Amino acid sequence: MNTPVVPFGKPRGERADAVRNRERLLETARAMITEHGPGKVTMDGLAERAELGKGTVFRRFGSRAGIFRALLDDDERRFQEQVLSGPPPLGPGADAEQRLIAYGRARIPFLLDHHAIARAAMDHTQPASEDGVGMTQPHIRMLLGQAGLLVPLPLLDSLAVQLTAALEAPLLLYLSMDEAPGPSGSAHLLSESWQVLVERVMRG
Amino acid sequence: MNTPVVPFGKPRGERADAVRNRERLLETARAMITEHGPGKVTMDGLAERAELGKGTVFRRFGSRAGIFRALLDDDERRFQEQVLSGPPPLGPGADAEQRLIAYGRARIPFLLDHHAIARAAMDHTQPASEDGVGMTQPHIRMLLGQAGLLVPLPLLDSLAVQLTAALEAPLLLYLSMDEAPGPSGSAHLLSESWQVLVERVMRG
């Protein structure tokens, strides 16, 4: 008759030392990234600087890419909150077209800010499902569904895939990324053409 | 007064043994890929099986990704010929919209066939300009230009980038890729939604 409170409260919570070490590793990784860039973050170096074993690093994050994914997750979650419950047109309340445009306009600077880490978080040894498919595709799919496009249903899925690619892939793999921000930068152009893309897809 | 023929004929052509070894390496790589998949092709294994030194492999191809790029180049060139001088609507002769649609419908099965090698050919240690940006983006850009869209000129560039991403990225990074071909496969769906995408972008 024990464990009276919390009937199913995680029977085996994460151990305290594990939590401490994970945070320490993330903090150390962030420091190494701001000092020398993501390319210089090695598993050995990270473990040594955090004064932990290499085995621990892999236990926590699974792979090198996993570290960067974990680093992104924080900011990604904040971004997602804006989308799910922030003010319109990014959050709910605007119509689907406006939300799609707003999503791209917010997402592009986000990826621009994080593109070094986001690139490092890609793991092309895995098929592709595991890594950061993320929230963009489901969100776009949902908005396409709400818009009532005059296309067969299964096409909505592949349209969502392709629009996701149009939005994210340029910053992940096609662009060199070495320019100052500004209205002439490619970020601004991509935002503009994203809007054109969305407007034309929605008004078929 | 010698070298009478060929005034500027490549003063230093590729050496015969180098040519022989390159072809031998490509052949061996192809064999290893069909036997065990691209993931199992290691530089040591390739060198040993081709009975050459590891240094030779790197001299010829620069990196692991370089091998797969070289392997793709053959087929890529054949594909490009169809686009540049084949029959319409893929080749010249049809209007821009028809050519864009035809390009995607031809490109998707091509990438599907080669996706294992294409993925292996991506090198995400380099910024992104070096590797396979390829011919798709310029071709799409050209067709967009011909179509006379009612958008500011610089937007044509970023639209081309985004349409390229919409066409190629799904097969390079978002799709898991383990299904039988057929009208229900994602290849067919992607072709259909590519057509929708193009039609709506062109008819603004």
Added chain:
DNA sequence: ATGCTAAGCGGGGTAAAGTCCGTTTATGCT
């Protein structure tokens, strides 16, 4: 033919990702 030279060759060496398994320790129970 023969010698010169630049290109090609080869394999040992380094660095970094990822694995394994014996050791240590936090946590819950008595």
Added chain:
DNA sequence: AGCATAAACGGACTTTACCCCGCTTAGCAT
């Protein structure tokens, strides 16, 4: 407190991409 146990830890080990540099050889000129 003392114990049992599952989880966490750590670092040696393996694998693989990529570098380096002395040796060999093709291609050319005499």
